[in-house]
Amino acid sequence: MSEKKFKSLKEFYPFYLSEHRNTTSRVLHFIGIGLVCLAFFTGFLFHNWHFFLAMPVLGYAFAWVGHFFFEKNKPATFQYPLYSLASDFMLFYDLLTGKQSFIVKT
Template identity: 40%
Template structure:
């Protein structure tokens, strides 16, 4: 069995975050991951092969819609399936605990296309001189 070459790559997680900058893509991933986990649990508990088959279809289907229709990039699952699955679970966990935005800030990755995250507070605008009390004729 071949091992996933990117599973120990320290750059994998930041690259994964970079490919999931759009909030809609992330929402599709989280929904797909949680739905797949629920289907997997139901399938195992009830010994229902239909739920077990549906789990990866629902999970990857939602995620790939996010990549192809929203983010317009290539899913990392195609290059590193195990590392990508682990990252999907990690992202879902961080998202439902409210810690995902912190990860984007940690790596300096804008969490929305075109959004610039400022590392320092902006400078205060220069004060304009007070209007003159002189009457104009």
């Protein structure tokens, strides 16, 4: 984990990307955030709060498996919860649109 104190999301996002270089981890993050979005819209459409309760479990379960077993690092969520959450959605969008690749070249 970085000791640097980030002052903005724009400053934080490159660090976030450096902590998400493993292909399997990126796929797991993508699946987790995709399921979070699906749970949100399903809960909203069907007026069922159980889907909203499932959102953090879905998102964090996939992401933390990616970090602990594939990246072998500590999630930035513990030190930067809001920047990390926003970056999860930014990475999801970047992967979806092709701005980022699932495979990071070293």
